[in-house]
Amino acid sequence: MVPKADELPVIKSCDGCGACCQVVTRPPFYQVFQENGEEAWERLRRDRPDLMAELSADYCQSQQNGGPFFGTPCLWYDPSTQRCRHYDYRPRACREFEIGSRDCLDARRRAGIH
Ligand code: SF4
Numbered sequence: 001m002v003p004k005a006d007e008l009p010v011i012k013s014c015d016g017c018g019a020c021c022q023v024v025t026r027p028p029f030y031q032v033f034q035e036n037g038e039e040a041w042e043r044l045r046r047d048r049p050d051l052m053a054e055l056s057a058d059y060c061q062s063q064q065n066g067g068p069f070f071g072t073p074c075l076w077y078d079p080s081t082q083r084c085r086h087y088d089y090r091p092r093a094c095r096e097f098e099i100g101s102r103d104c105l106d107a108r109r110r111a112g113i114h
């Protein structure tokens with residue numbers, strides 16, 4: 001049964017969570033390997049060729065191995081701190097992911113975080 005909005009727990013902090021980062025495999029940039037991308041992607045291309053190379057190598061390895069493409073922790077997720085290693089460059093999808101939203105609560109539930 002779908003809970004009513006006022007029955008959902010109120011989440012005010014991402015501290016000790018990281019659930020939404022644990023299933024995307026790599027930073028969910030829009031138009032990752034095409035010419036034009038979202039602003040954060042363009043900034044990454046301009047400022048951090050090292051991160052671009054890391055992303056590209058990881059993607060190529062997945063292509064060769066037939067995956068994974070989803071369902072594993074993000075390449076940029078640091079499990080020891082439970083934070084994004086390159087927070088300033090995180091994609092728009094990560095910036096817009098709303099804490100306390102139903103997707104957030106679902107991610108927490110799947111990860112066993114309450
Ligand atoms: S699942 Fe929600 S609380 Fe957890 S890190 Fe993501 S936005 Fe924050």
Ligand code: SF4
Pocket residue numbers: 020021024026027028074075076077078083084085086087090091094
């Ligand atoms: S916030 Fe960082 S670690 Fe989390 S999904 Fe986005 S890029 Fe990956």
